[in-house]
Amino acid sequence: MIRVALAEAAQRLSAVTDTPRLDAELLMAHALGIPRQDLLLRHLDDAVPATFEPLVQRRLTHEPIAYITGTRAFWTIELQVGPGALIPRPDSETLIETAIDYFDERAPTRILDLGTGPGTLLLAALDQWPEARGIGVDSSERALEYGRSNADRLGMGHRAEFRLGDWALGIDGQFDLILANPPYIGTQEQLPAEVRDHEPASALFAGVDGLDDYRRIIPALPDLLLPGGAALLEIGWTQAKAVSALGLRSGLLPAVHSDLGGRPRVVLLT
Structure with a gap:
């Protein structure tokens, strides 16, 4: 039955993931074509579908869950994702939270998402502000297809x-x-196999210090911002000082915001 299969799969998956039970449940729900909540509430005593074991085998090769199921929840939306597109991370929701705090009672009407991938930040922002319109830019046509x-x-x-x-x-x-x-990862930095071997390197690495793309993006921002507007850049947790300095050099005022784990995650430039 499914209850037993989940326990066995979680034990096997513990070799490749820090969340083996959750991974097993997500794969089982995908095999059944139902939400995970329904699986846990109504189907634990059902027969195991034949499609479950091949999904577990894929996860054992470090293939990301999001690529196996084809979806990833982000903010208030669910996105279709797959090879060639960066998988949305919970840490990136800090950009949306920071934007909400910044605009307060106001609402942005024109939004630009640079490096949009599968539309992650742009579509989350458009869902937050229903009157807004936006543009998502990416160098990958495959990612734009998802967007x-x-x-x-x-x-x-x-x-x-x-x-x-x-x-x-x-x-x-x-x-x-x-x-x-x-991208903000240095080319010499080590990454987990599921990231390094499956997600697009062009969306991950940015030179030896991970700052190459900030050096290109930030100087363009003053001409793109409307009065009272703001640019929000996700950063690696060690990069707040360097990215803030790049903003100051371009005549912008930086403010650093942390994610739920207390790590510097966003530089807001005005």
């Missing part, structure tokens, strides 16, 4: 435009809110 599909599926296709591009090059106009989760 467009997600926008259409979420009913935001008429408010979200996706463009193949190189950061802010060729972007005309100005925006209330600019969001970016650029």
